[in-house]
Amino acid sequence: MDGGKLAEYWRKNLALIRNLLVIWAVVAYGLGILLAPALNSIRLFGGPPLGFWIAQQGAIWVFIVLIFVYAIRMQALDREYGFED
Known part of the structure; x- marks a missing residue:
């Protein structure tokens, strides 16, 4: 595999990791900590507050x-770059 294709593979891999970590950070930190007080007014099926959950x-x-x-x-x-097992 040539260097350009390998660099593109890693660029796509790192972009995927970055995007998934951003999603996780928004949910864990944003919804779970910062917006938890606002979300606590919503209850799940009469049980725990949404922010807590x-x-x-x-x-x-x-x-x-x-x-x-x-x-x-x-x-x-x-599969796209020919690295399948």
């Missing part, structure tokens, strides 16, 4: 989903 559970679930998104997107990127 996002801080305790939601950010973890988003992180798990992002792991699967990363794996799927990297498989496609690996």
Whole structure:
């Protein structure tokens, strides 16, 4: 593989990582900490406040989903550039 194609592969890989980390940071820090007081006026099915739930559970679930998104997107990127297993 030539250097230009390898550089493009890594550029796309790093862009994917950056975008997924931004999503996680917005959910964990933005919704879970900064906006939690505002979200606490909303209750989930009569149970815990939404801000509390996002801080305790939601950010973890988003992180798990992002792991699967990363794996799927990297498989496609690996196939595109000929790095499949």
